[in-house]
Amino acid sequence: MKSNKKQLKVLFVSAEVDPFAKTGGLADVAGSLPKELSVLGHDVRIVMPRYGVISTNAKYVADIPVEIGHRTETCVIKESNIFDEDNREVPIYFIENHNYFNRKGIYCYFDDAQRFILLCKAALEMLPAIGFKPDIIHCNDWHTGPICLLLKEKYQMNDFYKDISTIYTVHNLEYQGNFSADVTRYLNLKEGYFVPEKAEFYGMFSFMKCGLVYSDIISTVSKKYAEEILTEEYGEKMEGVLNSRKEDLFGIVNGISYEEFNPGKDKCLFANFDKGNAELKKLNKQAIQDELNLHRSQAPLMGIVTRLTGQKGLELLLGCIDDLIIKENVQLIVLGLGDECYHNAFSELQKKYPLNVAAFFEFNAALAKKIYAACDMFLMPSRFEPCGLGQIISLRYGTIPVVRATGGLAETIIDYDENNSEGNGFSFDEFSVSEFDKTIQRAVNVYKNKPEIWQKLILRALNSDFSWKKPTKAYLELYESAVERKNKGVLTVNE
């Protein structure tokens, strides 16, 4: 269905885009929201760096010189396509630069500030070269924050750029891209912006703050997180800036691609299933138990697929898992990459309980889907969670989430209790081992003793709709209001 309103031109800028480069949920959003906008008839183009790991046969478009401090770097712009549901092409532009992007990894290099300033400048500089003048530039997370700064402090003096509005989406406020002040020389801007009211953050240059201060509209990935980040507890020291732009801050919960994640057709699964034959789901459990040498049993099987970082609250699980294995004979599959302490802890656990625990420390999209489909429960005891996709993907595969009620988890998961016919998972508030333990025990109790209710929960999960349908409409409204603000000349930078 096409929107009646004017077709919008959107440039979507992201450091990660699934299936080209992914470490977490940002890539899922960047790989799916543009396609949904395209289905509604909008002209959306994506831009990202061409990291060394990306192999595509993208076609050459242009060479553009980009000033970065005293040097000029040549960026080669190449174009490829991804396809929306109606098989329409959504162009994706790769920025190639041998010095900065042709490396194995995505992040964590000594020169990340230069690398992502280069991305921001190249994304702007390439527009005349590709003949695309967007109504909106949709910037995502810290890597793209300086686009909002560069536009307002420099590019909008030029006719080509003067009508472009920006929306800046915070996928995770924890990662801010704060660098020592000397990186500002790579921006090649006139003075005036490096002050506490603008891009300076406690003496540092903050990529995130550039997005928060200079964008026309700020969004984040759930309404609840949009409220939380205004507080000291969740604001990561940006709560002051965020409060000063409260009127321009919106929350839209992410969707997932129902094509990419489809238990009825997913080729990664041992057995496909959907709401019409949900009983086939259990074949996935049996197959994965066999494949991973877990005990073949009815024991509750719990899964985790995540970045292994402090955010994810894994110490709560490590604090109660021994007991759960001993008392309830639960099984656990962990798939994740991250901090060494978690790799060690889950490796130890696997050694201690080889029939109950399997752990994998890698990025593996196919194994992730097998886990989502095979498990009975999916665990997310996060300390904070801007949106969280794991719980949404697990619902899509009929796996019941057990989550801490924070951010997007609080917005998407309703706690089941006998008097609540709406529940689609199990959740707890207080960040403590005992609360998480109790909540898993509640879930295990329903699973073991009330199988008919558990089946209802599975069907409710399989019938729920967390597709992009609703969130795409909400983004379009934000885009339209960003354009309106721009047309009215609403000035958002504190002068």
Ligand code: ADP
């Ligand atoms: P975050 O964005 O904080 O990493 P989300 O829950 O929003 O967390 O999104 C995580 C995404 O990354 C999901 O699609 C999840 O399946 C995927 N993912 C995380 N770790 C891995 C891994 N080791 N292998 C495969 N997929 C992973």
